[in-house]
Amino acid sequence: xxxxxxxxxxxxxxxxxxxxxxxxxxxxxxxxxxxxxxxxxxxxxxxxxxxxxxxxxxxxxxxxxxxxxxxxxxxxxxxxxxxxxxxxxxxxxxxxxxxxxxxxxxxxxxxxxxxxxxxxxxxxxxxxxxxxxxxxxxxxxxxxxxxxxxxxxxxxxxxxxxxxxxxxxxxxxxxxxxxxxxxxxxxxxxxxxxxxxxxxxxxxxxxxxxxxxxxxxxxxxxxxxxxxxxxxxxxxxxxxxxxxxxxxxxxxxxxxxxxxxxxxxxxxxxxxxxxxxxxxxxxxxxxxxxxxxxxxxxxxxxxxxxxxxxxxxxxxxxxxxxxxxxxxxxxxxxxxxxxxxxxxxxxxxxxxxxxxxxxxxxxxxxxxxxxxxxxxxxxxxxxxxxxxxxxxxxxxxxxxxxxxxxxxxxxxxxxxxxxxxxxxxxxxxxxxxxxxxxxxxxxxxxxxxxxxxxxxxxxxxxxxxxxxxxxxxxxxxxxxxxxxxxxxxxxxxxxxxxxxxxxxxxxxxxxxxxxxxxxxxxxxxxxxxxxxxxxxxxxxxxxxxxxxxxxxxxxxxxxxxxxxxxxxxxxxxx
Amino acid sequence: xxxxxxxxxxxxxxxxxxxxxxxxxxxxxxxxxxxxxxxxxxxxxxxxxxxxxxxxxxxxxxxxxxxxxxxxxxxxxxxxxxxxxxxxxxxxxxxxxxxxxxxxxxxxxxxxxxxxxxxxxxxxxxxxxxxxxxxxxxxxxxxxxxxxxxxxxxxxxxxxxxxxxxxxxxxxxxxxxxxxxxxxxxxxxxxxxxxxxxxxxxxxxxxxxxxxxxxxxxxxxxxxxxxxxxxx
Numbered sequence: 054x055x056x057x058x059x060x061x062x063x064x065x066x067x068x069x070x071x072x073x074x075x076x077x078x079x080x081x082x083x084x085x086x087x088x089x090x091x092x093x094x095x096x097x098x099x100x101x102x103x104x105x106x107x108x109x110x111x112x113x114x115x116x117x118x119x120x121x122x123x124x125x126x127x128x129x130x131x132x133x134x135x136x137x138x139x140x141x142x143x144x145x146x147x148x149x150x151x152x153x154x155x156x157x158x159x160x161x162x163x164x165x166x167x168x169x170x171x172x173x174x175x176x177x178x179x180x181x182x183x184x185x186x187x188x189x190x191x192x193x194x195x196x197x198x199x200x201x202x203x204x205x206x207x208x209x210x211x212x213x214x215x216x217x218x219x220x221x222x223x224x225x226x227x228x229x230x231x232x233x234x235x236x237x238x239x240x241x242x243x244x245x246x247x248x249x250x251x252x253x254x255x256x257x258x259x260x261x262x263x264x265x266x267x268x269x270x271x272x273x274x275x276x277x278x279x280x281x282x283x284x285x286x287x288x289x290x291x292x293x294x295x296x297x298x299x300x301x302x303x304x305x306x307x308x309x310x311x312x313x314x315x316x317x318x319x320x321x322x323x324x325x326x327x328x329x330x331x332x333x334x335x336x337x338x339x340x341x342x343x344x345x346x347x348x349x350x351x352x353x354x355x356x357x358x359x360x361x362x363x364x365x366x367x368x369x370x371x372x373x374x375x376x377x378x379x380x381x382x383x384x385x386x387x388x389x390x391x392x393x394x395x396x397x398x399x400x401x402x403x404x405x406x407x408x409x410x411x412x413x414x415x416x417x418x419x420x421x422x423x424x425x426x427x428x429x430x431x432x433x434x435x436x437x438x439x440x441x442x443x444x445x446x447x448x449x450x451x452x453x454x455x456x457x458x459x460x461x462x463x464x465x466x467x468x469x470x471x472x473x474x475x476x477x478x479x480x481x482x483x484x485x486x487x488x489x490x491x492x493x494x495x496x497x498x499x500x501x502x503x504x505x506x507x508x509x510x511x512x513x514x515x516x517x518x519x520x521x522x523x524x525x526x527x528x529x530x531x532x533x534x535x536x537x538x539x540x541x542x543x544x545x546x547x548x549x550x551x552x553x554x555x556x557x558x559x560x561x562x563x564x565x566x567x568x569x570x571x572x573x574x575x576x577x578x579x580x581x582x583x584x585x586x587x588x589x590x591x592x593x594x595x596x597x598x599x600x601x602x603x604x605x606x607x608x609x610x611x612x613x614x615x616x617x618x619x620x621x622x623x624x625x626x627x
Numbered sequence: 628x629x630x631x632x633x634x635x636x637x638x639x640x641x642x643x644x645x646x647x648x649x650x651x652x653x654x655x656x657x658x659x660x661x662x663x664x665x666x667x668x669x670x671x672x673x674x675x676x677x678x679x680x681x682x683x684x685x686x687x688x689x690x691x692x693x694x695x696x697x698x699x700x701x702x703x704x705x706x707x708x709x710x711x712x713x714x715x716x717x718x719x720x721x722x723x724x725x726x727x728x729x730x731x732x733x734x735x736x737x738x739x740x741x742x743x744x745x746x747x748x749x750x751x752x753x754x755x756x757x758x759x760x761x762x763x764x765x766x767x768x769x770x771x772x773x774x775x776x777x778x779x780x781x782x783x784x785x786x787x788x789x790x791x792x793x794x795x796x797x798x799x800x801x802x803x804x805x806x807x808x809x810x811x812x813x814x815x816x817x818x819x820x821x822x823x824x825x826x827x828x829x830x831x832x833x834x835x836x837x838x839x840x841x842x843x844x845x846x847x848x849x850x851x852x853x854x855x856x857x858x859x
Contacts, residue, residue, distance in 0.1 A: 089730065091773050092678075092686040106753075149754040152744025152808065154762060154769050161756035186769075192685060193769065200743035234723065263680040299683045378840075379683060382702060383657070499669025542673035545640050548724040551673035 054239040058083045058208075059466040061228055061243040063215050063270060066093035067191075067448065068430030069249035070198035071455030072462075073207045076247075079463040083241060085210045085230050087265065087553070090199050094251055094263045095451065098191025099376065100304030101183030102148075102452075103171060103445035104141035108162045109181045114138040116173060117182060119620055121446060124170040124333045125403075125439020126580035126590065127622035128283070128598070128615055133410050133435045135618065136457075141449045144456070145184050153197040155186050156372070166372075167307040170333035170443040176627070179307075179331050183445045188302050188375045194448060213239065214553050215250065215269050216482035218277045218426070224472035225425030229482040233553065236546030238486070240478045244471050245425045245462040248274065248406060248414075249455060252431035256565045257399035258503075258510040261293055261300040270432040272560030274406050275567065279416055279423065280600035280611070282434040283404035284564070285571030288442055288581045289515050291337035293398025295356040297383055301376045301395060303444040305361055306330040308372055312341070313358045313392070314349035320357075328627040335441040335581040336627065338397040342515045351394060358392035365389065397515055401442055403581065404571075405434040407600065412458020418600065418613040425465060425472065427458040436598060440580020489555050494538030498551070501539055502558055505532050505565060513569055518586045522573045529566050536562060567601035570608040575599065592622050628656050630705055632663060634675065635715040637722050645722070648672070656706035660714070661689055664700055677726035684838055687774030690717055691726050697776040697836035717779035719788065733775050736791050740799040740817055745810025755807045765804040768797045768846050770839040777833035777843050783826050790826040791818065793833040793843045800846040803853060815854055824850050 058081045062069045065086035076082045086093070105112040117138040122129055149155060149163060156164040165181040173180035186193040202209075212233040219226040219240075227242040253268025254260045275281055291312070292301040306312075312330050314320045324340040325332035332340075345355050361369060366389045369377045380388045406428040407415050413422040414433075430451040437450055512525035536559060543551040577591035578584050597612040630652055637645040650671055652663045661679055668675045677700070678688040684702040691700055692715040694708055705712075720728035771794065778784055778792035799818055802808045818824040824847060833843035 088680060088686075088688070089734070089773075092680050092688050094681065094686070096772070097681050097683075097685050146753055150750050152802070152805065154765070154805065155754070157757055157759045157762045159759065161758050161761075163754050187766075189770070192772070196769075197744075203738055204741075204743040263686060264682060265680045297683075375685070383659075383683070383704075385657075497670050498673065499666075502669065540673075543676075545638060545674070547638070547640050548676050548727055550676050551668070 054237055055242065056083065056239060057242045057471070059243065060245040060247065060462050061085060061241045062247045062249060063228060064249035064251060064430070064432070065090035065209065066249060066251055066430065067095035067194055067198060067451035068455035070202055071452050072247050072249060072429060072459035074198065074201055074205060075456050075459035076463050077205050077207045080466045083208050083210055085213045085215065085228065085241065087212060087214045087269070089211050090209065091195060093195055094266055096192045096195040097263065097300065098194070098448055099188040099300060099302035100168060100307065101166065101185035101190045101445050102145060102194070102448035103168065103182050103443070104145040104184055104449065105138065105182060106142060106145060106163060106165060106184065108158055108165050110173070112173065112180055112182055114142065116175060116180065117141065117171070119175050120171050121437065121443055122439070122620045123176070123625055124443040125441055126625055127439065127596065128436065128579060129439030130436050130616040131618040131620060132616050133437045136410055137437045137446070137449055137453055140453045144449065144452045148194065148197060151197050151201050153186065153193050155184060166304060167331060168444045169303045169306070169331045169337070170328070171445070179328065183304070183307065185304065187371070188304055188373045191448065215273055216485060218246065218273050219475055219478055220277055220423070221472050221475045223424070225423060226472040226474050227478070229479045231486065233548055236549060238479045238482055240474070242471060242474050244466045244469050245427060247412070247427040247429065247458050247462055248432050249428070249430045250432045252402045253561065253564045254399045254401065256505060256509050256561050257514060258506040259293060259296070259298040259396065260399040261290055261298050262399065267557035267561050268564045269557060269560055270428070271405055272563050275563055275603045278602070279406060279414060280602045281404060281567045282407040282600055283436060283598050284402070284567040284601055285575050285599060286403035286440045286581045287399065287568060288334055288401040288403060289338040289397035290334055290400035291341055291397050292359050292395045294379065294383055295394035295396050298398035299379055299383060300398065300400070301359060301379070301393065302373070305359065305373055305376060308368055309364050311360045312337070313360050314344045315351050316349065320344050320349070325627040332627045333441055333443060338515050339583060341397055356394040356396045359395045360392055361388045362390060399514070401447060402431055403434065403436070403438045403440065403442055405432050408433045408435055410435065410457065411461040412454055413461060418611055420613070425469070427462050429454040429458045440582060485556065486552070489541060489552055490544065492539050492541040492555065494540050496535050496538045496540065498539050498555060498558065501532060501535050504535070505561060509565055513572060515583065517572055517582070517584050519573065522569055525569045526573065529562065529569060533562055563603065566608055570610060571599045571601055574610050596622065628654060628705065629710065630654055630663060631711050632667070633711070633713045636725050638724050654705055656704070658705050659701050660693060660703050660705060660708065660712065661701040663705060676724045685772060687772035690774040690776040691715065692717055697780040699774060699776070699838045702838050717775055719779045719785050730775065733778060733794070736795045737773065737798055739791060740795050741810060741814055742798040742802070744802065744808055746807065747809050757806055761806040764806070765801050767841050768801040770841055771797050771801070772839060774838060776836040776838060780832040780836035782830055782832065783828050787822065787826060789822040791823050793827070793847060796824055796847050796850055797841060797843055800850050803850060815857060818850060819854050824854065
């Protein structure tokens with residue numbers, strides 16, 4: 054099937070829908086998504102979206118900017134962070150104008166609450182900056198954006214799986230995707246393509262991420278010669294439900310929740326004396342791992358407690374209703390009277406497809422754009438999160454840069470014609486499908502997926518060192534070899550979800566490889582990348598972004614400088 | 628524990644009619660039904676087809692008929708289902724394959740109610756004001772995740788596929804009772820016909836089916852009442 058559009062957006066979460074809204078009035082746009090848009094993982098975001106509205110106390114975008122830069126351990130590009138924090142404010146008002154049902158202050162303004170790493174006056178004390186709708190902020194954002202897309206008659210291709218990105222003579226020419234319903238390949242010929250395909254958190258065993266978060270866009274770009282930036286930085290959220298990894302929002306601590314070890318001690322007092330339980334996520338996750346290592350886990354197991362008892366039933370039911378429900382449903386625990394077992398859970402890729410502040414994908418150390426290719430949201434790396442993202446900033450990121458990417462793409466499609474389609478445009482996608490359909494080995498898909506996720510959890514998660522990472526490199530070789538021995542049972546064309554899962558798994562192995570190689574090379578500890586053999590940050594050598602390229606000889610790493618404008622790197626203490 | 632799952636299968640590509648497959652899975656009592664379905668798909672039978680994504684009841688992908696009631700497979704635990712579990716696709720929509728149904732008619736009905744914010748007044752520079760009480764008025768129906776569990780549990784919908792169905796009405800309610808919205812009249816008019824809100828016979832299946840705990844029947848009642856008062 055051949056379809057022609059001015060622009061094609063891949064992914065229908067917050068970034069994709071925001072881009073669609075900003076493009077659809079000016080150009081013919083299609084949104085291609087492997088899920089129905091309302092199933093996207095933006096809908097699982099809980100605690101809020103950060104913006105210095107100052108509804109409850111003094112706040113400024115400059116403070117937000119400082120917190121984001123410091124929270125990211127000075128690896129973020131500060132020109133991009135400035136845009137993020139300035140535009141956050143108008144973005145939140147725009148959402149409200151589209152009808153988003155924010156929780157309200159008694160005066161009727163958008164309610165705000167404290168969140169990890171967000172402070173007033175450059176680090177003095179926590180500030181109420183997170184704009185929220187109970188603990189369903191992401192759900193409300195996703196719904197509101199989708200509603201607006203319906204109003205604006207955006208054209209959707211729901212349940213279409215991305216297989217390939219088309220590049221011809223150094224220009225973007227479109228994408229190839231498969232219809233889940235029929236198995237047909239569709240070639241979308243487009244002047245501009247925007248990837249908003251989300252994260253890859255399913256490469257880890259314990260993960261807050263939806264099963265769909267397999268990094269498809271990242272993997273497709275990587276295979277087409279585009280690098281992935283800063284992939285060694287992967288965030289573990291401190292409070293996932295024990296074993297299940299289901300997220301319990303930082304808002305729980307923002308509202309007064311406390312972490313306790315087996316002795317009932319509020320151990321964050323020892324790790325972050327001023328921000329305590331509201332320290333940034335990388336620090337809290339490391340603190341939990343340390344407590345476990347030193348034998349202060351609960352009952353000798355690998356979890357600690359989140360204590361929400363002091364919040365009382367009313368706060369739990371009105372401000373944190375969903376996570377209260379999760380704890381009751383999945384743990385059979387009453388959070389108003391009982392302690393909740395939690396452990397860090399794989400949550401967010403700071404890295405991704407490199408872009409500039411206009412959302413344009415840039416492919417080298419000199420930030421050379423690939424004309425017509427854009428990316429936004431978790432699949433992209435602007436970089437606004439640096440080495441560690443602050444809570445609430447992902448929702449800002451998807452909206453601010455989804456919109457900026459769309460605006461630039463609108464201009465691009467006005468000024469440019471379609472690049473010619475490559476001859477046999479869908480050949481590579483066809484080959485991929487044929488290869489996977491022919492998978493006739495004797496391994497179960499589940500065995501290989503579990504192998505990848507278990508090993509990544511054990512060897513490349515919160516704490517890392519050279520020997521474990523080197524072992525992980527070996528494990529990835531084994532995983533890759535055994536991947537080709539998987540048996541595909543479903544030979545049908547229609548709704549072949551087994552085939553799509555197999556393709557996803559192949560992409561995850563590629564992505565894990567960029568993460569492990571980046572982590573092995575980076576001999577320092579910064580943000581979420583914590584090397585026990587190199588425990589200090591090393592700005593002289595490592596204040597730079599990594600770019601991982603896939604080559605026939607394996608992953609090749611290059612580096613590019615960090616943009617520093619307002620805030621010189623300092624030691625990061627809370 | 629060992630659980631036996633009897634799953635209704637149908638692949639229109641090759642099956643003439645639906646059939647029952649049986650699988651046995653070793654699982655923890657606290658596992659979700661979805662964990663058992665994944666265990667089957669990943670280790671026993673890759674052809675078993677169902678939708679799923681978030682695994683904790685917020686994305687709405689995996690609504691299905693479980694032991695005779697609609698629920699999300701990721702929000703019911705095995706210990707509450709017994710050792711013999713029967714799983715079928717939701718009723719009332721065409722089965723696309725196994726546990727997946729064709730959702731296009733479902734989303735078409737949703738779109739009919741103009742499920743988006745409508746205002747004609749001037750947009751303020753900052754936020755529109757809304758008191759906590761006004762916000763609370765429509766809180767229940769903002770929770771909808773469009774999973775389809777309510778609509779496909781509704782006998783009125785089974786009998787009359789033209790009925791717009793509880794999910795669409797819930798989403799109309801979310802705007803009708805939002806103090807900021809100005810599209811109330813046009814939305815109420817859309818629901819004011821035989822296959823609109825009046826097809827509801829107050830059977831309450833939708834309330835039981837809703838995985839988000841929305842009091843769907845009450846919301847429908849409130850929309851009916853809004854229409855009646857408007858008439859007076």
